[in-house]
Amino acid sequence: MSYGKRIDTLCSLLAPCKTFADVGCDHGYCSEYMLKNGLCERAILSDVSKGSLAKAESLLSPYLRSGKAISVLGDGFFGVPKDTEQVLIAGMGGSEIIHILSHEEHGFMPARFVFQPMHDAEKLRRYIHENGGYIVRDFTFFDGKYYEVIVGGAKKGGGQVCDEICLKPYTDAEYEFGRENLARMGEAFVSRMKKLVKNLDKYLSEPSISEENRAELQRRKQRLEGVLQGEIK
Ligand SMILES: C[S@@+](CC[C@H](N)C(=O)[O-])C[C@H]1O[C@@H](n2cnc3c(N)ncnc32)[C@H](O)[C@@H]1O
CATH class of the missing domain: 3.40.50.150 (Vaccinia Virus protein VP39)
Incomplete structure (x- = not known):
């Protein structure tokens, strides 16, 4: 069932x-x-x-x-x-x-x-x-x-x-994204990260956002791309 x-x-x-x-x-x-x-x-x-x-x-x-x-x-x-x-x-x-x-x-x-x-x-x-x-x-x-x-x-x-x-201490990235996600890069996790990057691109394309917000969104995008490229563990 x-x-x-x-x-x-x-x-x-x-x-x-x-x-x-x-x-x-x-x-x-x-x-x-x-x-x-x-x-x-x-x-x-x-x-x-x-x-x-x-x-x-x-x-x-x-x-x-x-x-x-x-x-x-x-x-x-x-x-x-x-x-x-x-x-x-x-x-x-x-x-x-x-x-x-x-x-x-x-x-x-x-x-x-x-x-x-x-x-x-x-x-x-x-x-x-x-x-x-x-x-x-x-x-x-x-x-x-x-x-x-x-x-x-x-x-x-x-x-x-x-x-x-499991006893090894978590890194900050593992706390944020989940240890197994970073180690295995499963389909659901990768597609979620790609979707988040796409959403950030949408916000970044808005001409009205402040420079401060733009910089913050850029930093976030770089972090997510780093995860997708396996650079952030
Ligand atoms: C979205 S439902 C999830 C039901 C089920 N656990 C599932 O995963 O399908 C959330 C349930 O948690 C109950 N709930 C929320 N806070 C709670 C708490 N502090 N203690 C006990 N039940 C709680 C709600 O009444 C509701 O029935």
């Missing part, structure tokens, strides 16, 4: 685990994937919106009845135990994900996580590294729009192996 490319990509990055939490679950498709395929013993469906949570509750009602899933109405990690083995947070801004991870009472760095921030991916990568986490996968994919996905875990008590490459 396919849920569409974005959800299928997220599902493909989820590992088998005992406890799984889908924070901001909305429809609950990824939880359905985990439960249907026997990839987790127990799932927590959580959402801050009653209407969103109701969708997951309806989709997953047999699992809720059998106790294999529980639903929690609340902000972020409210009702999500800190020893949850794997956490998915997808479709929210990177700053919102940081707000959830850093919550005074309920926040924690999950043993394993899959994050799909809608923006502020750089901020999230930095937060992960500065707060006891590591990153094993970090790439762009395309499904009508460009999406970033970051997979990793907590350094302490993490549920997966972090090899030498």
Whole structure:
């Protein structure tokens, strides 16, 4: 069964685990994937919106009845135990994900996580590294729009192996663009960079922009071209 490319990509990055939490679950498709395929013993469906949570509750009602899933109405990690083995947070801004991870009472760095921030991916990568986490996968994919996905875990008590490459500190460019994108230059990432350059060319062709703005846009364009030429790592 396919849920569409974005959800299928997220599902493909989820590992088998005992406890799984889908924070901001909305429809609950990824939880359905985990439960249907026997990839987790127990799932927590959580959402801050009653209407969103109701969708997951309806989709997953047999699992809720059998106790294999529980639903929690609340902000972020409210009702999500800190020893949850794997956490998915997808479709929210990177700053919102940081707000959830850093919550005074309920926040924690999950043993394993899959994050799909809608923006502020750089901020999230930095937060992960500065707060006891590591990153094993970090790439762009395309499904009508460009999406970033970051997979990793907590350094302490993490549920997966972090090899030498993953332990190597990130460069500024890797924080900005994603380590895997710079190393592999995948199709979606390259096409996103080319699109950004094209947009900058459009702005630069406007005769009315100030010299200051023009210089800034030129600098940005040079940086993106440097990435495309493999000069910025
Ligand atoms: C765009 S939907 C994404 C749904 C699903 N995770 C996906 O990727 O398809 C974002 C969901 O996150 C929920 N949400 C936003 N902020 C939240 C927070 N702080 N805590 C829990 N849920 C939140 C929204 O109510 C909404 O259902």
